Amino acid sequence: MATTTNSEGKKKSTQQNGSNGERENGAMQSSQLMKLFENGLKDIYWAEKALIKALPKMIKKATSQELIEALEHHLSETEGQIERVEKVFGILNKKAVAKKCDAMEGLLKEGEGIMEECEDGSMMDAGIIAAGQKIEHYEIASYGTLRAFAETLGMDDVAQLLEETLEEEKLADEKLTEVALSAVNVEAAAEEN
Ligand SMILES: [Fe+2]
Numbered sequence: 403m404a405t406t407t408n409s410e411g412k413k414k415s416t417q418q419n420g421s422n423g424e425r426e427n428g429a430m431q432s433s434q435l436m437k438l439f440e441n442g443l444k445d446i447y448w449a450e451k452a453l454i455k456a457l458p459k460m461i462k463k464a465t466s467q468e469l470i471e472a473l474e475h476h477l478s479e480t481e482g483q484i485e486r487v488e489k490v491f492g493i494l495n496k497k498a499v500a501k502k503c504d505a506m507e508g509l510l511k512e513g514e515g516i517m518e519e520c521e522d523g524s525m526m527d528a529g530i531i532a533a534g535q536k537i538e539h540y541e542i543a544s545y546g547t548l549r550a551f552a553e554t555l556g557m558d559d560v561a562q563l564l565e566e567t568l569e570e571e572k573l574a575d576e577k578l579t580e581v582a583l584s585a586v587n588v589e590a591a592a593e594e595n
């Protein structure tokens with residue numbers, strides 16, 4: 403796979419530069435990448451903490467049992483994801499610091515707006531799924547990038563932790579698609595009767 407070769411190639415050059423410091427330009431690049439990585443980590447830390455507060459509101463508004471269970475499951479996963487981010491800060495020997503994530507703030511605000519406009523029941527459920535999937539896609543993009551940065555920086559243990567969360571986010575997104583499709587099917591069947 404081209405991606406693997408690529409990231410391993412970069413990793414190799416980072417390690418060389420880090421160890422002998424001969425190529426100043428390369429060393430500078432890796433410290434800049436580290437800075438981007440740390441900023442991204444602070445951003446997603448804030449985002450996950452905001453989600454811990456937002457998910458219960460979505461659960462409260464949801465009607466479909468399948469949707470409620472999916473959201474509850476993801477809420478408990480999110481708690482574990484926060485611990486994983488803290489673990490990553492620990493590996494970096496840094497204090498876990500959250501920096502306001504403008505994107506997540508916007509997504510949550512939009513989600514609240516959607517919920518205000520929805521009537522309770524299947525419309526509300528569809529609105530929650532729509533907002534939830536936008537959130538999951540943002541998280542997938544964030545963790546995908548952070549994992550790639552970690553690989554490039556040669557931090558395999560960190561990359562592994564981020565990979566675990568990335569997989570959970572992807573499954574959460576797939577689950578929401580599944581819930582949406584089954585709701586549509588249930589409604590179609592009801593109409594037929
Ligand atoms: Fe998350």
Ligand SMILES: [Fe+2]
Binds near residue numbers: 537538574
């Ligand atoms: Fe998520």
